[in-house]
Amino acid sequence: xxxxxxxxxxxxxxxxxxxxxxxxxxxxxxxxxxxxxxxxxxxxxxxxxxxxxxxxxxxxxxxxxxxxxxxxxxxxxxxxxxxxxxxxxxxxxxxxxxxxxxxxxxxxxxxxxxxxxxxxxxxxxxxxxxxxxxxxxxxxxxxxxxxxxxxxxxxxxxxxxxxxxxxxxxxxxxxxxxxxxxxxxxxxxxxxxxxxxxxxxxxxxxxxxxxxxxxxxxxxxxxxxxxxxxxxxxxxxxxxxxxxxxxxxxxxxxxxxxxxxxxxxxxxxxxxxxxxxxxxxxxxxxxxx
Numbered sequence: 366x367x368x369x370x371x372x373x374x375x376x377x378x379x380x381x382x383x384x385x386x387x388x389x390x391x392x393x394x395x396x397x398x399x400x401x402x403x404x405x406x407x408x409x410x411x412x413x414x415x416x417x418x419x420x421x422x423x424x425x426x427x428x429x430x431x432x433x434x435x436x437x438x439x440x441x442x443x444x445x446x447x448x449x450x451x452x453x454x455x456x457x458x459x460x461x462x463x464x465x466x467x468x469x470x471x472x473x474x475x476x477x478x479x480x481x482x483x484x485x486x487x488x489x490x491x492x493x494x495x496x497x498x499x500x501x502x503x504x505x506x507x508x509x510x511x512x513x514x515x516x517x518x519x520x521x522x523x524x525x526x527x528x529x530x531x532x533x534x535x536x537x538x539x540x541x542x543x544x545x546x547x548x549x550x551x552x553x554x555x556x557x558x559x560x561x562x563x564x565x566x567x568x569x570x571x572x573x574x575x576x577x578x579x580x581x582x583x584x585x586x587x588x589x590x591x592x593x594x595x596x597x598x599x600x601x602x603x604x605x606x607x608x609x610x611x612x613x614x615x616x617x618x619x620x621x622x623x624x625x626x627x628x629x630x631x632x633x634x635x636x637x638x639x640x641x642x643x644x645x646x647x648x649x650x651x652x653x654x
Contacts, residue, residue, distance in 0.1 A: 366399060367484040380560040383504040389485075397485070397643065401505055402561055402575055403636040405481045410637030417634040424473055425633055431470035432626035436585075436619045438463025443592075443616025447609070457527030463619075464523045468516040470626075475509040508557035515550025518543040536598050548593040551586040559583050574632050578625045585621030588614045 366384070368374075371392040379385035385401045409425040411417055420426040442459040479498045500506040522543035559579040560566050570576040592614025595607035605611055 366401075366404075367486065369486050372397070372485075378564040380504070380564065380566045382502070383560070385504060385561050385564050399485065401503075403639060405477060405505060406633045407636035407640040408482055409477065410633035410640075412637070413641060417630050420630075425477065426630065428470050428473040428477070429626050429629040431466045431473070432629070433623055435463045435466030435470060436621075436623035436626055438466065438619070440616050440619030440623060443612045443614070443619060446612040446615070457523065461520070461523040461527060464516060464519040468513070468520055471509070471513040471516045475506075475513045478503070478506045478509040481505070504557050504561045508554045508561065511550050511557065512554035515547045515554060518547030518550065522547065533598050533600050533603050541593070541597055544593045544596060548586070548590040551589055552583075555579065555583040555586040574628060574635060578628045578632060581621045581625035581628070585618040585625065588618030588621060590614075592618060 366387065368389055369391075373390040374387060375390050375396070376388040377384050377386065387399045389397045389399065391397055406425070409423060411420055411423070438459050442456055442463065445459075446456055476494075476496065479495050479500075480492060482492060498506070522540050525539045525543070556566070559582075562573070562575045562579045563570060568576075592611045595605060595610030595612075595614060597606045598604065599606060
């Protein structure tokens with residue numbers, strides 16, 4: 366993050382090589398705090414007086430809605446899968462539609478990271494929208510990209526799973542392997558997002574709304590990973606290792622993702638409010654040293 370030349374960097378924080386927070390001293394004596402996730406969310410959060418839960422003109426709002434829809438599909442699909450009488454084709458369609466919602470929302474999240482403002486010089490300057498970028502030095506960019514890639518693997522596995530007539534080897538290769546890769550990508554992405562919020566790899570901040578979002582996503586990713594383990598088809602029996610683990614993990618993971626996606630809306634409102642408060646702070650409130 367670049368800053369005005371007359372500002373001084375007082376402190377920075379972040380996990381490993383990544384910088385996710387900083388404190389600056391301005392020329393007029395203020396202290397300005399920067400947080401990578403809050404900075405990104407505030408840019409497209411609700412303006413003062415704008416509804417938190419209904420902002421259909423906002424891409425950020427649609428991102429949360431699409432994540433919620435995708436999560437609901439996996440939650441419902443996992444629950445219904447527990448009943449043997451459930452129609453295989455209908456269930457496959459539910460999971461595939463859910464994966465499309467996930468992919469759409471994940472790309473919007475990636476685009477949000479790509480188009481995040483890189484400078485604190487002029488917060489109102491117009492930005493040219495870009496569909497993609499290459500910034501592996503940013504933890505938020507990495508988290509969003511890895512998650513997007515994971516959703517593409519879920520697109521593959523849910524689409525192929527709608528078909529019938531696979532033998533055990535084909536089922537594990539065409540359905541289970543993409544499922545495992547997608548689950549691993551979700552776990553990696555969740556840890557990167559968690560570290561961005563905590564400014565370290567592991568931390569407990571239960572009073573922080575952003576922490577709850579990334580913690581719920583981490584829990585959901587772990588559940589999806591367990592689901593993938595349970596879904597492995599044993600060559601000897603031709604049956605899944607544990608259908609209950611597979612279905613339960615999918616359903617519980619979807620529920621966690623649903624809760625996290627809904628919390629994105631108040632998180633954006635809080636980030637915007639914090640940014641407005643900081644902008645209105647008195648120059649003499651915290652003199653630089």
